[in-house]
């Protein structure tokens with residue numbers, strides 16, 4: 007926090023005459039600036055050696071019906087440890103234009119295209135204003151998150167085609183893949199340009215699965231939103247619902263009791279475990295190493311069955327509610343968890359020894375799909391993928407939530423940024439998670455598991471919350487509306503940030519390695535498309 | 537080499553180590569039962585995600601793991617709708633996926649079955665009415681079997697598929713990997 011006020015001081019020092027207002031919203035410093043000056047200040051935060059801010063999230067809010075204004079928020083994570091700072095600017099009345107920061111800050115690229123599609127606000131100077139969320143058959147002028155767009159609009163279809171970036175030249179071929187893929191995977195389109203085997207360019211065309219999640223949120227009350235948060239990305243049901251609940255708790259001014267916070271920690275780590283173990287197997291499977299896949303799938307299944315026995319849901323759904331958790335763990339549950347995890351750790355360690363001794367596996371994984379540190383930093387890449395490219399960030403350590411401030415966390419970081427590094431991060435985190443669960447089990451406090459009462463939130467108040475899900479940093483921005491409803495909910499899965507980076511990681515690799523690289527990122531399509 | 541062998545011997549056989557499905561068996565009648573007769577011994581499935589949250593995909597994947605091992609019942613995943621006997625559709629059918637779903641259906645050779653997997657596919661779930669959703673699945677393609685649940689457990693999916701294939705008699709009677717605590 008001190009560092010952040012330091013940052014605010016620096017901004018006021020440099021731009022004091024243009025800063026309109028500085029305030030703290032639930033402990034988060036918010037600097038309001040005129041829209042014309044925003045790009046300069048954003049550039050300063052991004053480049054000043056003492057700040058080195060990466061853009062973590064950019065989003066818009068339509069304040070109607072209360073006021074005829076749009077707000078644009080920019081969340082920066084500063085320096086190594088990611089202290090937060092919010093820039094805010096407002097567009098009055100019928101103003102539809104704002105200034106793009108993408109020319110200086112790559113990470114804003116998709117956010118600004120998204121804001122254009124969802125709100126009809128245009129980022130002037132953006133180098134690429136093709137549609138992102140709205141596919142070409144959407145009618146003109148359909149901007150779903152504007153308040154005058156009814157949530158249940160039936161849209162007409164029109165003709166149109168996405169203009170892919172083309173590489174022309176002798177022997178250059180385009181290879182389209184998707185939206186429906188060969189395995190049991192989600193829908194998305196990849197367009198490769200190749201000359202011979204190596205990939206010269208990859209372009210993603212996603213958002214096939216856009217379900218209108220953020221608009222549906224606006225039909226729900228703050229208390230009921232949690233069941234939708236669980237469905238943003240099914241494999242991260244617990245991470246998303248936790249992040250959502252934390253934001254709502256801040257809005258209501260309540261805190262989950264200590265026991266609930268410990269239980270949340272245990273469940274979040276269980277979710278990380280089954281996903282990481284499954285991923286290690288899936289990476290091996292894409293090198294045709296089926297043995298490892300079978301073992302990992304078996305261990306993953308074991309943890310999901312454990313989840314089911316503990317909570318009645320293999321995906322830990324229905325556990326989080328605003329103010330705490332619905333499921334208590336009794337001593338025999340806790341003994342069962344520890345016993346299971348002891349066995350799984352031994353099982354998993356034996357397997358990883360087999361993996362590390364397999365030269366042909368190492369040959370496929372090493373130097374494949376390298377995402378270098380510079381590219382990762384420029385795009386604000388985070389989570390497992392970031393830590394494999396030397397981006398040393400982890401919300402559990404940097405902005406402790408649930409019970410994480412009571413534990414010391416070893417954050418594994420690798421430099422190479424290849425498939426091998428991403429697998430190593432996962433393997434290290436499996437051990438770390440098991441360790442955390444053991445510690446949480448030892449120190450689990452007694453007491454209630456839900457907050458005594460849930461006061462009403464102030465309409466117009468907002469809160470931001472972050473959770474380190476198994477993929478990386480999940481962010482929720484929730485603004486309260488009238489009568490306990492949600493005015494606006496921005497959900498950000500780490501996939502939205504990491505997808506564009508994959509376009510750089512594949513360059514120079516051959517198409518047959520793409521599934522392997524994609525698996526090592528293992529990003530969510532649903533969480534990206536919303 | 538010995539390490540791998542030791543690991544396999546130590547692990548033993550895990551197939552079938554899961555709880556039996558606790559939901560009722562879906563009914564397959566009339567024309568669907570007629571079509572399903574030709575797939576009694578082997579069913580090639582193409583999974584089409586029409587906008588799921590990926591929970592349903594995860595459970596479809598689990599179906600192929602050593603614990604459920606659907607392949608032992610002749611169920612396997614085909615890489616293309618052209619090689620499929622049945623489409624398993626998940627998700628509420630988004631406006632962006634509607635055409636792709638219809639294309640996949642058209643590309644699947646007759647006779648074919650369509651299985652709507654999960655609450656989203658059956659009736660759009662929480663997304664019913666959303667501007668971005670045009671489903672449910674049966675609005676666009678004829679559905680033979682619905683498997684509700686959010687998501688349905690793998691044991692339930694397996695039971696539904698077996699009923700469809702007409703081997704309800706050999707329905708998996710599983711037991712959990714670990715007894716209930």
Ligand code: SF4
Nearest residue numbers: 588589591654655656
């Ligand atoms: S039915 Fe449930 S698990 Fe399946 S796609 Fe829909 S929300 Fe996800």
